[in-house]
Amino acid sequence: MELLELIRQPWPWYVAGPLIGLTVPALLLIGNKSFGISSSLRHICAACIPANIPFFSYDWKHEIWNLVFVAGILIGGFLAGHFLANPEAIQISPQTVADLKALGIQDFTGLMPGDIFNVANLFTLKGLVFFVLGGFLVGFGTRMAGGCTSGHSIMGISNLQWPSLVATCCFMAGGFAMTHLILPHLMKLF
Amino acid sequence: MEKIEVEEMLACDAPNDMKQEEGFVGNLKYGVVGILFGIVFVKAEIVSWFRIQEMFRLQSFHMYGVIGSAIVVGMLSIWLIKRFRIKTIAGDEVVFHPKKFNSGQIYGGLLFGLGWAITGACPGPLFAQIGSGFVVVLVTLLSAIAGTWVYGYFRPRLP
Numbered sequence: 362m363e364l365l366e367l368i369r370q371p372w373p374w375y376v377a378g379p380l381i382g383l384t385v386p387a388l389l390l391i392g393n394k395s396f397g398i399s400s401s402l403r404h405i406c407a408a409c410i411p412a413n414i415p416f417f418s419y420d421w422k423h424e425i426w427n428l429v430f431v432a433g434i435l436i437g438g439f440l441a442g443h444f445l446a447n448p449e450a451i452q453i454s455p456q457t458v459a460d461l462k463a464l465g466i467q468d469f470t471g472l473m474p475g476d477i478f479n480v481a482n483l484f485t486l487k488g489l490v491f492f493v494l495g496g497f498l499v500g501f502g503t504r505m506a507g508g509c510t511s512g513h514s515i516m517g518i519s520n521l522q523w524p525s526l527v528a529t530c531c532f533m534a535g536g537f538a539m540t541h542l543i544l545p546h547l548m549k550l551f
Numbered sequence: 552m553e554k555i556e557v558e559e560m561l562a563c564d565a566p567n568d569m570k571q572e573e574g575f576v577g578n579l580k581y582g583v584v585g586i587l588f589g590i591v592f593v594k595a596e597i598v599s600w601f602r603i604q605e606m607f608r609l610q611s612f613h614m615y616g617v618i619g620s621a622i623v624v625g626m627l628s629i630w631l632i633k634r635f636r637i638k639t640i641a642g643d644e645v646v647f648h649p650k651k652f653n654s655g656q657i658y659g660g661l662l663f664g665l666g667w668a669i670t671g672a673c674p675g676p677l678f679a680q681i682g683s684g685f686v687v688v689l690v691t692l693l694s695a696i697a698g699t700w701v702y703g704y705f706r707p708r709l710p
Contacts, residue, residue: 368594374616377595381617382624384588386632389645391580392573396625397565398675402699416703424567426581431678433585438682440586441593453601454610461604472599473671473685480687488690491669496677496691498666500698503674505659505709507650508564510673513660514618516565517650519625524652528660535664540607544668 371447385519394426397512399503401431464548487551506531568646569639592679600671607668654710659702 388394405428407421450470458469468475482488503509506528508517514532517525596602597617606614631637632645639645667673670691672680677695680688702709 372591372595374595374613375620377591377597378617378620379624380591381588382621382628384584385625386628387584388581389629389632390637390639391584392577392641393568393639393643393646394581395565395568395646395648398673398678399699400565402674402696403564403703405696406700406703410700412704414700414703414706416706417700424565426567426573426578427565429578430581430585430588431675433582433587434589434592434675434678435585435682436582437586437589437591438593438598438679439589439684440682441590441679442683445590445594447594451596451599451601453599454605454608456610457601457605457608460608460610461601469601472593472596472601472683473680474600478600478680478685478687483687483690488687492687492690493694495666495669496694497698497701498662499670499672499674499677499691500666500695500700501702502659502661502663502666502698503695504699504702505655506663507653507656507659509663509675510618510667511675512565513650513656515621515625518622519629520647520650521626522650524650524656527652528656531657531660532664532667535661535666536603536607536668537664538661539665539668540604543665547669 365445369445369447371452381515382519385516388430392426395512396516397427397508398431398434399500399509399512400424401427402500403504404428464545465551485551490547490550502535566648568643569641570643571641588675589679589682592676593683598672598676598679598683603668603671658710 385396388396403417404421404424407417407419411417451472466474466476477487477491483492506513508525508528510532513525513528518529592598595617597614602614605611637645674695677688677692681692
């Protein structure tokens with residue numbers, strides 16, 4: 362049972378990072394698949410709402426492995442969240458806590474701030490920004506960039522592709538801009 | 552003719568290069584990799600909005616360590632596969648795709664970055680967040696699918 366106790370602790374970066382890195386050779390060797398997750402969103406479009414758009418007119422069934430893969434991620438999230446959950450509150454940097462408190466966030470117990478990621482916020486301005494606008498930017502941006510953190514930052518850079526490095530720098534630049542320049546103003550709206 | 556080539560190139564952002572058909576049971580192995588991956592995402596708190604905020608505020612090394620060490624391991628693995636011509640379990644040559652530069656990587660990259668800091672999630676963690684019990688993220692996922700669709704719709708008129 363001590364092993365289970367150990368697994369329930371938050372995993373350090375030097376355990377998680379290499380495991381994520383191993384996904385690259387695992388997918389390549391078990392079936393010649395290039396690691397990438399945002400493509401699943403495109404396959405969902407191609408499968409459900411192709412609307413004769415050329416970008417969605419391809420044989421998505423050939424790429425079904427990617428949908429099975431993301432379904433696995435969802436199940437893995439469920440297993441970890443329900444059977445391997447850390448009983449303690451998340452430990453984040455005290456500076457981050459102070460900064461976020463100044464922005465009005467109060468709930469620091471879970472993996473996500475409960476005062477934002479809450480069903481009650483669904484039809485509020487907060488919900489519109491954090492779920493609808495945020496999700497839209499993730500979906501639109503990753504497809505326009507041709508990949509996300511997995512396809513570009515991990516698979517692309519690992520394969521020494523400089524356009525992936527450019528894309529990754531832009532991901533980071535966008536994130537810094539949102540966190541430091543835009544989020545403080547957005548949080549004043551609520 | 553060139554247009555078709557570009558389309559084909561882009562249909563391959565995370566392509567399936569296996570020659571043989573795999574069928575239902577064959578595809579389950581990607582589900583198993585996904586499950587392990589999802590567990591790592593949650594246990595290392597990569598799905599946490601707080602961890603993403605820490606990263607963009609430069610207040611913790613955690614996320615940089617995760618992404619950095621993942622890249623090092625990925626790089627080493629790809630080098631080994633190329634150097635020793637390691638074959639897939641079906642005995643095929645491993646296929647790699649060069650990424651061609653286009654300005655969408657800059658504009659799209661910036662837009663995704665903005666969204667990453669709001670949602671605290673890239674596409675992978677979105678699925679893990681939903682699984683781990685934040686059901687409301689389902690709306691974020693639907694909106695991400697809508698964003699992908701809108702990009703596909705306007706693609707001919709975009710850089």
